[in-house]
Amino acid sequence: MNKQNDEERQQLLLSKIAQFRLFDDDFMSKVFEDDIEATEFLLKVILQRDDLKVMESKGQVTIKNLLGRSVRLDIKAKDKTGKVYNIEVQRADEGADEKRARYYSAILDANTLLPRQNFKDLPETYIIFITEHDVLKGGLPLYHINRTIKENGMTFCDESNIIYVNGEFRGEDEIGKLMHDFSCINPDEMNSKLLAEKTRYFKKDEKGVKRMCKIMEDFAREEKEELKIQIATELLEDGAYPIPRIAEISKLSENKVKELAESLQAIAR
Incomplete structure:
Protein backbone atom coordinates (compact mmCIF):
# COMPACT_ATOMS: atom_id res chain seq x y z
CA MET A 1 0.00 0.00 0.00
CA ASP A 205 15.45 16.38 -18.02
CA GLU A 206 15.53 13.39 -15.62
CA LYS A 207 17.83 15.11 -13.13
CA GLY A 208 15.90 18.36 -13.32
CA VAL A 209 12.53 16.66 -12.81
CA LYS A 210 13.84 14.75 -9.79
CA ARG A 211 15.18 17.98 -8.36
CA MET A 212 11.84 19.74 -8.88
CA CYS A 213 9.95 16.86 -7.24
CA LYS A 214 12.25 17.15 -4.21
CA ILE A 215 11.74 20.91 -4.11
CA MET A 216 7.95 20.55 -4.21
CA GLU A 217 8.01 18.01 -1.39
CA ASP A 218 10.24 20.32 0.68
CA PHE A 219 7.88 23.23 0.06
CA ALA A 220 4.92 21.11 1.17
CA ARG A 221 6.69 20.22 4.42
CA GLU A 222 7.63 23.86 5.02
CA GLU A 223 4.05 24.99 4.47
CA LYS A 224 2.77 22.39 6.94
CA GLU A 225 5.33 23.53 9.51
CA GLU A 226 4.43 27.19 8.98
CA LEU A 227 0.75 26.33 9.45
CA LYS A 228 1.51 24.55 12.72
CA ILE A 229 3.46 27.58 13.95
CA GLN A 230 0.65 29.91 12.93
CA ILE A 231 -1.92 27.82 14.83
CA ALA A 232 0.27 27.66 17.93
CA THR A 233 0.99 31.39 17.83
CA GLU A 234 -2.71 32.26 17.59
CA LEU A 235 -3.53 29.95 20.51
CA LEU A 236 -0.73 31.45 22.62
CA GLU A 237 -1.97 34.96 21.88
CA ASP A 238 -5.49 33.89 22.83
CA GLY A 239 -4.19 32.68 26.21
CA ALA A 240 -6.98 30.16 26.75
CA TYR A 241 -4.90 26.97 26.55
CA PRO A 242 -1.86 25.61 28.42
CA ILE A 243 1.28 24.78 26.48
CA PRO A 244 0.77 20.98 26.47
CA ARG A 245 -2.70 21.41 24.96
CA ILE A 246 -1.41 23.86 22.33
CA ALA A 247 1.31 21.36 21.41
CA GLU A 248 -1.35 18.69 21.03
CA ILE A 249 -3.60 20.87 18.85
CA SER A 250 -0.84 22.30 16.64
CA LYS A 251 1.12 19.02 16.49
CA LEU A 252 4.30 20.84 17.51
CA SER A 253 6.61 19.69 20.28
CA GLU A 254 6.16 21.28 23.70
CA ASN A 255 9.69 22.69 23.47
CA LYS A 256 8.82 24.43 20.18
CA VAL A 257 5.66 25.89 21.69
CA LYS A 258 7.67 27.12 24.69
CA GLU A 259 10.13 28.82 22.30
CA LEU A 260 7.24 30.55 20.53
CA ALA A 261 5.80 31.64 23.88
CA GLU A 262 9.16 33.11 24.94
CA SER A 263 9.45 34.97 21.63
CA LEU A 264 5.99 36.47 22.03
CA GLN A 265 6.81 37.56 25.59
CA ALA A 266 10.05 39.17 24.41
CA ILE A 267 8.16 41.12 21.73
CA ALA A 268 5.54 42.22 24.28
CA ARG A 269 8.27 43.67 26.50
Whole structure:
Protein backbone atom coordinates (compact mmCIF):
# COMPACT_ATOMS: atom_id res chain seq x y z
CA MET A 1 0.00 0.00 0.00
CA ASN A 2 2.82 2.42 0.88
CA LYS A 3 4.53 1.68 -2.44
CA GLN A 4 1.29 2.35 -4.27
CA ASN A 5 0.80 5.62 -2.39
CA ASP A 6 4.36 6.67 -3.22
CA GLU A 7 3.80 5.95 -6.89
CA GLU A 8 0.53 7.88 -6.92
CA ARG A 9 2.18 10.83 -5.18
CA GLN A 10 5.04 10.72 -7.69
CA GLN A 11 2.62 10.73 -10.63
CA LEU A 12 0.76 13.66 -9.10
CA LEU A 13 3.99 15.63 -8.75
CA LEU A 14 4.98 14.85 -12.35
CA SER A 15 1.59 15.97 -13.66
CA LYS A 16 1.88 19.23 -11.74
CA ILE A 17 5.39 19.87 -13.04
CA ALA A 18 4.21 19.27 -16.60
CA GLN A 19 1.65 22.09 -16.20
CA PHE A 20 3.98 24.59 -14.55
CA ARG A 21 4.60 27.97 -16.15
CA LEU A 22 6.93 30.77 -15.13
CA PHE A 23 3.82 32.43 -13.67
CA ASP A 24 3.94 29.76 -10.93
CA ASP A 25 6.12 31.35 -8.27
CA ASP A 26 7.73 28.21 -6.84
CA PHE A 27 8.68 27.06 -10.33
CA MET A 28 9.87 30.51 -11.45
CA SER A 29 12.02 31.01 -8.37
CA LYS A 30 13.86 27.74 -9.06
CA VAL A 31 14.34 28.51 -12.74
CA PHE A 32 16.05 31.79 -11.84
CA GLU A 33 17.67 30.77 -8.54
CA ASP A 34 21.45 31.18 -8.56
CA ASP A 35 21.24 31.77 -12.32
CA ILE A 36 22.84 35.16 -12.81
CA GLU A 37 22.53 35.01 -16.60
CA ALA A 38 18.77 34.32 -16.55
CA THR A 39 18.10 36.92 -13.85
CA GLU A 40 20.16 39.49 -15.72
CA PHE A 41 18.19 38.77 -18.90
CA LEU A 42 14.89 39.21 -17.04
CA LEU A 43 15.91 42.52 -15.47
CA LYS A 44 17.36 43.90 -18.70
CA VAL A 45 14.04 43.31 -20.48
CA ILE A 46 11.89 44.76 -17.69
CA LEU A 47 14.14 47.76 -17.01
CA GLN A 48 14.91 48.19 -20.72
CA ARG A 49 18.62 48.46 -20.08
CA ASP A 50 21.66 46.91 -21.71
CA ASP A 51 24.27 47.97 -19.15
CA LEU A 52 22.93 46.07 -16.13
CA LYS A 53 25.25 43.46 -14.61
CA VAL A 54 23.80 41.09 -11.99
CA MET A 55 26.24 39.82 -9.37
CA GLU A 56 23.90 37.74 -7.18
CA SER A 57 20.55 35.97 -7.56
CA LYS A 58 18.75 33.93 -4.89
CA GLY A 59 15.33 32.28 -4.92
CA GLN A 60 12.77 31.90 -2.10
CA VAL A 61 14.64 34.20 0.29
CA THR A 62 12.96 34.44 3.69
CA ILE A 63 13.27 37.72 5.59
CA LYS A 64 12.29 37.35 9.24
CA ASN A 65 10.50 40.12 11.10
CA LEU A 66 10.35 39.48 14.86
CA LEU A 67 7.99 42.40 15.40
CA GLY A 68 5.61 41.66 12.54
CA ARG A 69 4.96 39.67 9.42
CA SER A 70 7.90 37.89 7.78
CA VAL A 71 8.07 37.51 3.99
CA ARG A 72 9.50 35.08 1.46
CA LEU A 73 10.81 36.74 -1.68
CA ASP A 74 10.55 34.86 -5.00
CA ILE A 75 13.83 36.31 -6.29
CA LYS A 76 16.31 38.64 -4.59
CA ALA A 77 19.14 39.97 -6.74
CA LYS A 78 21.92 42.54 -6.61
CA ASP A 79 23.76 44.25 -9.45
CA LYS A 80 27.36 45.45 -9.69
CA THR A 81 26.42 48.96 -8.51
CA GLY A 82 24.79 47.63 -5.31
CA LYS A 83 21.17 48.10 -6.41
CA VAL A 84 18.85 45.47 -4.88
CA TYR A 85 15.97 43.83 -6.74
CA ASN A 86 13.02 41.79 -5.53
CA ILE A 87 11.11 40.06 -8.33
CA GLU A 88 7.69 38.62 -7.46
CA VAL A 89 5.33 36.61 -9.66
CA GLN A 90 1.63 36.90 -8.84
CA ARG A 91 -1.12 34.88 -10.50
CA ALA A 92 -3.88 36.10 -8.17
CA ASP A 93 -4.78 39.79 -8.33
CA GLU A 94 -5.02 40.09 -4.54
CA GLY A 95 -1.41 38.91 -4.26
CA ALA A 96 -0.27 42.05 -6.07
CA ASP A 97 -2.00 44.56 -3.81
CA GLU A 98 -0.37 48.00 -3.76
CA LYS A 99 0.22 47.80 -0.01
CA ARG A 100 1.98 44.48 -0.42
CA ALA A 101 4.44 46.19 -2.75
CA ARG A 102 4.87 48.93 -0.14
CA TYR A 103 5.49 46.36 2.62
CA TYR A 104 8.03 44.41 0.57
CA SER A 105 9.87 47.64 -0.18
CA ALA A 106 9.91 48.57 3.51
CA ILE A 107 11.08 45.19 4.76
CA LEU A 108 13.79 45.07 2.10
CA ASP A 109 15.06 48.43 3.34
CA ALA A 110 14.82 47.41 6.99
CA ASN A 111 17.09 44.42 6.39
CA THR A 112 19.72 46.21 4.31
CA LEU A 113 21.50 48.62 6.65
CA LEU A 114 23.73 47.47 9.50
CA PRO A 115 23.41 49.05 12.98
CA ARG A 116 24.68 52.66 12.98
CA GLN A 117 25.25 52.57 9.23
CA ASN A 118 24.53 55.90 7.54
CA PHE A 119 21.12 56.22 5.88
CA LYS A 120 22.86 57.53 2.78
CA ASP A 121 24.27 54.02 2.36
CA LEU A 122 20.78 52.64 1.74
CA PRO A 123 20.91 51.18 -1.79
CA GLU A 124 18.45 51.88 -4.57
CA THR A 125 15.78 49.18 -4.55
CA TYR A 126 13.33 47.77 -7.08
CA ILE A 127 10.21 45.83 -6.17
CA ILE A 128 9.01 44.19 -9.38
CA PHE A 129 5.62 42.47 -9.55
CA ILE A 130 5.06 40.35 -12.66
CA THR A 131 1.30 39.81 -12.61
CA GLU A 132 -0.65 37.33 -14.74
CA HIS A 133 -3.43 39.90 -15.17
CA ASP A 134 -3.41 43.64 -15.73
CA VAL A 135 -4.12 44.38 -12.06
CA LEU A 136 -3.69 48.16 -12.43
CA LYS A 137 -6.10 48.06 -15.41
CA GLY A 138 -4.37 50.72 -17.49
CA GLY A 139 -3.66 48.59 -20.54
CA LEU A 140 0.05 49.34 -20.27
CA PRO A 141 2.86 46.79 -20.51
CA LEU A 142 4.75 48.39 -17.61
CA TYR A 143 3.83 50.61 -14.68
CA HIS A 144 6.62 52.54 -12.95
CA ILE A 145 5.72 53.84 -9.48
CA ASN A 146 7.93 56.48 -7.87
CA ARG A 147 7.28 59.17 -5.27
CA THR A 148 6.75 62.74 -6.41
CA ILE A 149 6.28 66.09 -4.67
CA LYS A 150 2.59 66.92 -5.05
CA GLU A 151 3.00 70.69 -5.27
CA ASN A 152 5.44 70.83 -8.18
CA GLY A 153 5.56 67.31 -9.66
CA MET A 154 9.26 66.91 -8.92
CA THR A 155 10.63 63.44 -8.18
CA PHE A 156 11.31 62.67 -4.52
CA CYS A 157 14.66 60.93 -4.91
CA ASP A 158 14.54 58.24 -2.22
CA GLU A 159 15.62 55.66 -4.84
CA SER A 160 12.70 53.39 -3.99
CA ASN A 161 11.15 51.95 -7.16
CA ILE A 162 8.07 49.77 -7.70
CA ILE A 163 7.34 48.27 -11.12
CA TYR A 164 4.30 46.26 -12.21
CA VAL A 165 4.65 44.13 -15.34
CA ASN A 166 1.36 43.36 -17.10
CA GLY A 167 1.31 39.63 -17.86
CA GLU A 168 -1.63 40.04 -20.25
CA PHE A 169 0.39 42.23 -22.58
CA ARG A 170 1.33 40.71 -25.92
CA GLY A 171 3.40 42.36 -28.60
CA GLU A 172 6.46 41.98 -30.79
CA ASP A 173 8.64 43.99 -28.41
CA GLU A 174 10.79 42.39 -25.70
CA ILE A 175 8.17 42.77 -22.93
CA GLY A 176 5.48 41.16 -25.09
CA LYS A 177 7.74 38.25 -25.94
CA LEU A 178 8.76 37.83 -22.29
CA MET A 179 5.13 37.72 -21.10
CA HIS A 180 4.40 35.14 -23.80
CA ASP A 181 7.22 33.00 -22.42
CA PHE A 182 5.93 33.34 -18.85
CA SER A 183 2.59 31.93 -20.04
CA CYS A 184 4.03 28.92 -21.86
CA ILE A 185 3.60 25.39 -20.56
CA ASN A 186 5.72 23.96 -23.38
CA PRO A 187 9.31 25.32 -23.39
CA ASP A 188 9.52 24.58 -27.13
CA GLU A 189 7.07 27.46 -27.71
CA MET A 190 9.17 30.06 -25.90
CA ASN A 191 10.90 32.96 -27.62
CA SER A 192 13.90 33.07 -25.31
CA LYS A 193 16.31 30.17 -25.82
CA LEU A 194 17.77 30.84 -22.39
CA LEU A 195 14.44 30.58 -20.54
CA ALA A 196 13.36 27.65 -22.70
CA GLU A 197 16.53 25.74 -21.80
CA LYS A 198 16.09 26.31 -18.05
CA THR A 199 12.37 25.47 -18.17
CA ARG A 200 13.06 22.34 -20.23
CA TYR A 201 15.61 21.16 -17.66
CA PHE A 202 13.08 21.19 -14.80
CA LYS A 203 10.26 19.75 -16.93
CA LYS A 204 11.91 17.14 -19.17
CA ASP A 205 15.45 16.38 -18.02
CA GLU A 206 15.53 13.39 -15.62
CA LYS A 207 17.83 15.11 -13.13
CA GLY A 208 15.90 18.36 -13.32
CA VAL A 209 12.53 16.66 -12.81
CA LYS A 210 13.84 14.75 -9.79
CA ARG A 211 15.18 17.98 -8.36
CA MET A 212 11.84 19.74 -8.88
CA CYS A 213 9.95 16.86 -7.24
CA LYS A 214 12.25 17.15 -4.21
CA ILE A 215 11.74 20.91 -4.11
CA MET A 216 7.95 20.55 -4.21
CA GLU A 217 8.01 18.01 -1.39
CA ASP A 218 10.24 20.32 0.68
CA PHE A 219 7.88 23.23 0.06
CA ALA A 220 4.92 21.11 1.17
CA ARG A 221 6.69 20.22 4.42
CA GLU A 222 7.63 23.86 5.02
CA GLU A 223 4.05 24.99 4.47
CA LYS A 224 2.77 22.39 6.94
CA GLU A 225 5.33 23.53 9.51
CA GLU A 226 4.43 27.19 8.98
CA LEU A 227 0.75 26.33 9.45
CA LYS A 228 1.51 24.55 12.72
CA ILE A 229 3.46 27.58 13.95
CA GLN A 230 0.65 29.91 12.93
CA ILE A 231 -1.92 27.82 14.83
CA ALA A 232 0.27 27.66 17.93
CA THR A 233 0.99 31.39 17.83
CA GLU A 234 -2.71 32.26 17.59
CA LEU A 235 -3.53 29.95 20.51
CA LEU A 236 -0.73 31.45 22.62
CA GLU A 237 -1.97 34.96 21.88
CA ASP A 238 -5.49 33.89 22.83
CA GLY A 239 -4.19 32.68 26.21
CA ALA A 240 -6.98 30.16 26.75
CA TYR A 241 -4.90 26.97 26.55
CA PRO A 242 -1.86 25.61 28.42
CA ILE A 243 1.28 24.78 26.48
CA PRO A 244 0.77 20.98 26.47
CA ARG A 245 -2.70 21.41 24.96
CA ILE A 246 -1.41 23.86 22.33
CA ALA A 247 1.31 21.36 21.41
CA GLU A 248 -1.35 18.69 21.03
CA ILE A 249 -3.60 20.87 18.85
CA SER A 250 -0.84 22.30 16.64
CA LYS A 251 1.12 19.02 16.49
CA LEU A 252 4.30 20.84 17.51
CA SER A 253 6.61 19.69 20.28
CA GLU A 254 6.16 21.28 23.70
CA ASN A 255 9.69 22.69 23.47
CA LYS A 256 8.82 24.43 20.18
CA VAL A 257 5.66 25.89 21.69
CA LYS A 258 7.67 27.12 24.69
CA GLU A 259 10.13 28.82 22.30
CA LEU A 260 7.24 30.55 20.53
CA ALA A 261 5.80 31.64 23.88
CA GLU A 262 9.16 33.11 24.94
CA SER A 263 9.45 34.97 21.63
CA LEU A 264 5.99 36.47 22.03
CA GLN A 265 6.81 37.56 25.59
CA ALA A 266 10.05 39.17 24.41
CA ILE A 267 8.16 41.12 21.73
CA ALA A 268 5.54 42.22 24.28
CA ARG A 269 8.27 43.67 26.50
